Each structure stands twice: as structure tokens, then as C-alpha cells.
Amino acid sequence: MSTERTPGRQPRLATGIVGGILLGLAGIWLVWLLLHQLGGPALPRLPVGGLAPTSAPATQITPLAAKGITLGHTDQTPALNKQQALLIASQLEPDAAIKSKSTSAQYVLLNYPNKSTPAAHPDLNGVPTWMVLYQKIPLEPTDASVDPTPFPHSYYDLYVFLDANSGKELLVVQV
Structure with a gap:
């Protein structure tokens, strides 16, 4: 009794297994892609080989975002250090x-596009800045005889944006 092997049976089986694995990976990738597009930035982003982003989004600060100011992150080294700023x-x-x-x-990238005509401020897009935050600055009480309305808050915060290379004041925002 001789056993005959069917030529091509093993390669077909291996090809089928590899094909099934590739189809499974393609399905997973398609689901990830659809979820990523529909889910927005809440889902993790996988880096594409060799294409590291130059600036990743920084945590946005609600009072600044309400004024149209967004912040970015950079790995560049500023000319001024933190103490100088x-x-x-x-x-x-x-x-x-x-x-x-x-x-x-x-140290952040400042984005504050000018959307008004005439220009209310310079168009700041991806400008490397030092954002200095002064928190809980007490408000000066007003003369009650002039304005009896009490302040809704007894303090305010002040954001000072300095050009990270020259130290020039670019923007001051009180919230």
C-alpha cells in the first residue's frame, strides 16, 4: 500500500490560513478606521511609521478656547527658558x-487666528510662546456709592503670552 500525497494540498492550506489572517487584519483595520473617523480624537491614534507629528494637541483651556485661542505642543527648544519668561x-x-x-x-504653540476685519490683532498661528498664568488675582473692590453691584467673583486669572524667542508680549487675556 502506498500513500499518495496530493500535490498542492499543503500549499493550498497554508495559503488559505495566510489569506484568512490577512482578511481578519483588514477587517480589524477597517473597523478601527471607521471608529476613528466617527469617534473623533477620543480614540487613540497610532503613529504612521516615520511620520511623527511636529506638534501634538495640548490640553485646551476652556476660557481661552471660548475666545478662539487654542494651544499646541512642540518639542522645539525655546530661546528663552522658563525662569527668563x-x-x-x-x-x-x-x-x-x-x-x-x-x-x-x-511652553506652547499659540493659535489665535484673526477672523475680524479690520484686524483686531495679528494672526497668530503656531507661534512658539511661553504662556505665563497668574491665578487668583484679587479684584479691587469698587466704591459702593458709585456701583452697588457686587462682583460675581472676587478674583481673576491673567494669561500672558510671550514670544519664546524674543520675550516680546504677544497677548494678554484676563478671565
């Missing part, structure tokens, strides 16, 4: 620096 900001906004309860600085 804090010093320059304290010289430009001395009252805020003295009276604030806390101060912080963060």
Missing part, C-alpha cells in the same frame, strides 16, 4: 505678579 512677564505685568496666589509657565 517668568521674569519678563513679572516686569510686564507687575501687579499681577505681586498679587496672584500662584504663577506658572508653560
